[in-house]
Amino acid sequence: xxxxxxxxxxxxxxxxxxxxxxxxxxxxxxxxxxxxxxxxxxxxxxxxxxxxxxxxxxxxxxxxxxxxxxxxxxxxxxxxxxxxxxxxxxxxxxxxxxxxxxxxxxxxxxxxxxxxxxxxxxxxxxxxxxxxxxxxxxxxxxxxxxxxxxxxxxxxxxxxxxxxxxxxxxxxxxxxxxxxxxxxxxxxxxxxxxxxxxxxxxxxxxxxxxxxxxxxxxxxxxxxxxxxxxxxxxxxxxxxxxxxxxxxxxxxxxxxxxxxxxxxxxxxxxxxxxxxxxxxxxxxxxxxxxxxxxxxxxxxxxxxxxxxxxxx
Amino acid sequence: xxxxxxxxxxxxxxxxxxxxxxxxxxxxxxxxxxxxxxxxxxxxxxxxxxxxxxxxxxxxxxxxxxxxxxxxxxxxxxxxxxxxxxxxxxxxxxxxxxxxxxxxxxxxxxxxxxxxxxxxxxxxxxxxxxxxxxxxxxxxxxxxxxxxxxxxxxxxxxxxxxxxxxxxxxxxxxxxxxxxxxxxxxxxxxxxxxxxxxxxxxxxxxxxxxxxxxxxxxxxxxxxxxxxxxxxxxxxxxxxxxxxxxxxxxxxxxxxxxxxxxxxxxxxxxxxxxxxxxxxxxxxxxxxxxxxxxxxxxxxxxxxxxxxxxxx
Numbered sequence: 001x002x003x004x005x006x007x008x009x010x011x012x013x014x015x016x017x018x019x020x021x022x023x024x025x026x027x028x029x030x031x032x033x034x035x036x037x038x039x040x041x042x043x044x045x046x047x048x049x050x051x052x053x054x055x056x057x058x059x060x061x062x063x064x065x066x067x068x069x070x071x072x073x074x075x076x077x078x079x080x081x082x083x084x085x086x087x088x089x090x091x092x093x094x095x096x097x098x099x100x101x102x103x104x105x106x107x108x109x110x111x112x113x114x115x116x117x118x119x120x121x122x123x124x125x126x127x128x129x130x131x132x133x134x135x136x137x138x139x140x141x142x143x144x145x146x147x148x149x150x151x152x153x154x155x156x157x158x159x160x161x162x163x164x165x166x167x168x169x170x171x172x173x174x175x176x177x178x179x180x181x182x183x184x185x186x187x188x189x190x191x192x193x194x195x196x197x198x199x200x201x202x203x204x205x206x207x208x209x210x211x212x213x214x215x216x217x218x219x220x221x222x223x224x225x226x227x228x229x230x231x232x233x234x235x236x237x238x239x240x241x242x243x244x245x246x247x248x249x250x251x252x253x254x255x256x257x258x259x260x261x262x263x264x265x266x267x268x269x270x271x272x273x274x275x276x277x278x279x280x281x282x283x284x285x286x287x288x289x290x291x292x293x294x295x296x297x298x299x300x301x302x303x304x305x306x307x308x309x310x311x312x
Numbered sequence: 313x314x315x316x317x318x319x320x321x322x323x324x325x326x327x328x329x330x331x332x333x334x335x336x337x338x339x340x341x342x343x344x345x346x347x348x349x350x351x352x353x354x355x356x357x358x359x360x361x362x363x364x365x366x367x368x369x370x371x372x373x374x375x376x377x378x379x380x381x382x383x384x385x386x387x388x389x390x391x392x393x394x395x396x397x398x399x400x401x402x403x404x405x406x407x408x409x410x411x412x413x414x415x416x417x418x419x420x421x422x423x424x425x426x427x428x429x430x431x432x433x434x435x436x437x438x439x440x441x442x443x444x445x446x447x448x449x450x451x452x453x454x455x456x457x458x459x460x461x462x463x464x465x466x467x468x469x470x471x472x473x474x475x476x477x478x479x480x481x482x483x484x485x486x487x488x489x490x491x492x493x494x495x496x497x498x499x500x501x502x503x504x505x506x507x508x509x510x511x512x513x514x515x516x517x518x519x520x521x522x523x524x525x526x527x528x529x530x531x532x533x534x535x536x537x538x539x540x541x542x543x544x545x546x547x548x549x550x551x552x553x554x555x556x557x558x559x560x561x562x563x564x565x566x567x568x569x570x571x572x573x574x575x576x577x578x579x580x581x582x583x584x585x586x587x588x589x590x591x592x593x594x595x596x597x598x599x600x601x602x603x604x605x606x607x608x609x610x611x612x613x614x615x616x617x618x619x620x621x622x623x624x
Contacts (some may be wrong), residue, residue, distance in 0.1 A: 012339055017374045019335045024379050025328050028608045031384045034376070038367045045357010055350045064331045064346070067336050072343045296340045 009073065034042035044184040045261040053144050054181045055089045060084055061183060061246035074227055074291040078120060078197045084247040085229045088141040089219060093131055096155035099267060103153045108170025109136040111274035112267055114218065117163040118281050119225075124163025127283060131156045131219040139175030166267055169216070169255070171274050174239050176210040184210050184244075210244055220280065222304055226288035232278055254278055355494040362457050364371055368492045371397055372557035373495060383540055386603040390432060392592045396559040397541045399426070400453040401445050401531060405443055409469035411579060413480040415465045420482025421587035425528065429475040430593050431537075436475025437594060443468045443480065443531040451487030478579055483568070483586050486551050487524040496522050496556075509593040522556055525549035532592065538600035544590055566590055592614055 023029070047054040059065045065084045074080050096102060113132070114240040117125045133154035135141055142152040177184055181274035213233045218226035231247060232254045233240050240248055256277040283291075297304045335341070359366040371377045377396045385394050408414060429437045442575045445466035447453055454464040469477040483578050487498055492509070525545045532540035543559060544566045552560055570589040576583035595603075 008345075012345065013436075015335060015339050017376075019331050019378055020374065021379055022333045023327060024376060024383060025611060026367065027324055028383055028611070029380050031380055034380045038365070038371065042357050042360045042365070043366050045354050046360070048358070050352045052460075053350070053352050053354070054439070059346070059350065062332065063338060064332055067333055068341050068343055069347045071336060071340055175341070201371065231510075292340070299337060299340070 005055055005200070014243050017070045034267060035240060040182055043307050047181040052181075054178075056087045057065055057177060058183045060086070060247075061177070063246045069273065071230060071295070072292070073229070073288060074138065074295055076120065076283060076287060076291055078281060079283045080228070080230060081249045083231050083249060084245055085219070085230075086217065086245070086247075088133060088143055088186065089129040089131070089217065090133075090143060090151065090154065091168050093133065093154040093156050095150050096157055096167065098157060098164070098166050099168070099226065100155060100157070102132065102155040103134065103136065103169040104152070105170055109274060110270070111169055111256070111276065112166065112263075112269050113158075114166045114267070114277045115164065116217075116276065117159050117220065117280045118279060119201070119250070120283060120287060121283060124159070124161070125222060125225070126159055126161050126163060127226070128163070128165075128220050128222040128282070129156050130159065130165050131221070132169075133170055133217045134172040135175055137170060137173060138140060139173045168269060171215045172216055172234070174211045174214045174237055177212060177244055179210050206289040209239065211239040212243055212245060213240040213248060215247070216276070218280070220282065228280070228282055230280070234276065234285050313457050318497070320548065334414040349562055353492055359493040364490065364493075366490075366495055367573060368399050369489060370492055370495045371485065371561075372398070373489070375558045381541060383607075384604070385541070385600060386607055388432065388595060388599060390593060391599075392540070392542060393561045393563050394541050395543050395561060396557055396563060398543075398557075398559075398603060400445060400455055400468065400526050400528065401443070401529065402445075402455060402463065404465050405466040405468050406447065409481065410469055410472065410476070411480070412467060412469075414444065414467040414546075415446065415448065417448040417465070417482055422582070422589065423481055423483050423568070424478065424575075424581050425481060426478045426579070426587065426589045426593045427471075427476065428622070429471050429477070429532065430591060432599060433594060436471070437534060437537070438471055438475060439475050440471040440475070440477075440532050440534040440594070441468050442477050442538070443533070445529045446481055446484040447487055447526070448506055449482060449485060451485045460604045468496045471568070480581060484526045484528055484546070486523045486549055489524060489556055491522050494580065521551065521554065523551040524555055524557060525552040525560060527559070528588070528613075530592070532594065534594070537594045540592070540594055546589060 024034075028154065054212060054214045059068075069082045069084065075081055115230065117128045117130070119125050128212070131154070133141065136153055142148050142150075142196065153169070157167055159165045169308060180188040214237045215231045215233040217231045218228070220230075230252060232252050233243070233248050235253045235255050242252065257277065259267070259271050259273050259275045260268055261271050265267075293304070324588070330445065336346075337575040356366045356370060368377070373382075381394045381396065384529075387393055404575045427442065429440045431437050443466070445453065448465055454460050465480060467480070469479055471477045491497065524548045527542045528545045530540070532542075542564060544564050545555070545560050547567050552565065567590040569589065571579070571581055571583050571585050571587045573583050575581075575587065605616070
């Protein structure tokens with residue numbers, strides 16, 4: 001660890017200690033309550049495995065994952081918004097040619113996904129690696145099956161000279177976040193998180209449930225551009241207004257169109273199948289760094305460079 | 313869970329979410345840093361066993377255990393101060409008559425402990441159960457031995473009509489908090505916590521180490537009195553000024569006196585052995601509740617009864 005990393009870590013821990021102490025003082029935390037919290041954290045840690053990260057789920061349902069994404073990957077107006085990565089990304093998706101079929105689930109409702117990637121000036125961006133993943137027709141990702149023999153429902157596409165990528169998949173379906181662990185074993189966690197994030201109190205929570213609306217994940221990478229983590233929820237999903245991990249943003253919701261004759265011919269698919277289309281507008285590293293610094297200065301003022309800069 | 317408990321839990325979680333979000337915003341937490349924190353918490357949870365509680369250690373080294381004790385068991389001026397329970401209390405200590413020998417370690421330096429328990433008006437309190445525990449001569453508690461066959465170095469004494477209790481033991485020794493887990497695997501955690509708690513910056517941290525100064529634990533219970541958790545560190549211990557869990561309070565440090573002839577006769581021990589003596593002043597439930605409420609009102613103002621009272 002170099003000295004600036006060390007200073008940064010010391011700063012993070014010192015502030016954490018200060019915040020935790022302030023929280024305990026304000027809430028007049030009792031010993032019994034703190035013991036309950038310690039037992040909860042212990043259970044959360046012990047629920048984690050190689051394919052199950054219960055602390056990520058905790059972070060997701062309290063809205064922190066989304067906040068940290070917004071802090072670390074700020075988006076200027078006009079850029080595509082980011083959202084939660086979720087726990088189901090893997091590093092073994094196969095490079096796939098445009099038009100490839102990423103999902104072999106025969107029970108799925110077939111769809112064609114057409115994306116176009118632009119920069120902030122509206123210019124197509126070529127050779128973006130678009131890592132995509134989605135559920136099968138039962139609402140499970142491949143990693144949730146004990147007998148997984150390789151990647152299913154995921155692939156890495158590359159944009160062409162027009163900034164386009166496209167692939168065949170199935171219509172993803174809504175699914176519950178894991179409910180067999182300490183984080184969502186009781187609806188209180190979700191309710192309380194929601195109370196904090198949204199106004200309206202308990203009455204707005206009648207829709208509490210662990211279901212994420214159906215969506216397709218995208219992780220886009222290209223040298224010179226800020227890493228892009230986003231997901232497109234499908235309009236009309238009954239759970240779309242009440243995502244338990246706060247991952248839905250209005251600008252990301254896509255319509256499930258239908259492939260017409262011309263599009264069917266162009267992409268060599270059957271006409272009539274479902275068609276989500278989306279334009280992704282990426283920001284460069286410089287644009288992201290400048291905005292990150294601007295926001296940090298807004299919060300930290302002249303302390304922005306003490307003890308270490310927030311930007312990279 | 314009754315409805316007031318439910319309201320209290322909702323309040324605690326809502327405020328927690330708010331504090332965590334504020335912390336992330338102020339520190340401009342990055343995704344990589346948050347992932348490091350998630351991995352840390354996961355390791356902490358997975359280090360826990362029936363006899364090892366790494367989250368309690370975390371709470372101890374960031375000074376939170378001590379703070380929660382102070383919030384939940386406030387002490388008026390004149391009362392004996394509380395301190396950390398630590399992870400080594402058990403529920404199987406044997407009821408022992410005054411004068412009993414609680415520690416069979418033949419390598420230990422023998423001592424006589426003489427305590428007197430008073431209420432805030434200076435009146436002796438009879439029949440207080442004083443649960444005591446201490447290390448052996450190697451700095452270990454009995455629960456730290458894999459082949460533990462029952463309680464050693466611990467017992468429950470009862471005060472007589474004069475409020476007195478006494479027992480034979482050995483001089484406890486300093487010992488490191490567990491250093492083989494994620495919490496104290498690196499000195500940064502202790503350093504940073506100390507930076508927050510004490511002024512003086514890094515220069516005051518040259519003495520960083522994982523050693524708790526030698527001390528004897530006391531947990532005192534009697535109907536009508538607030539549960540009493542405290543510990544007496546021995547004056548002169550080299551680690552006394554730098555306890556890694558902030559458990560030392562000046563009023564609790566005891567001198568290791570020596571048993572004179574008269575005392576030796578009175579308590580039927582050899583003269584010349586070590587003698588810590590202490591007067592414990594306990595507070596009643598009513599005194600503690602009144603002070604807890606007063607402090608909560610000071611912090612919460614008219615919100616003290618919304619959403620639920622902090623007192624019991």
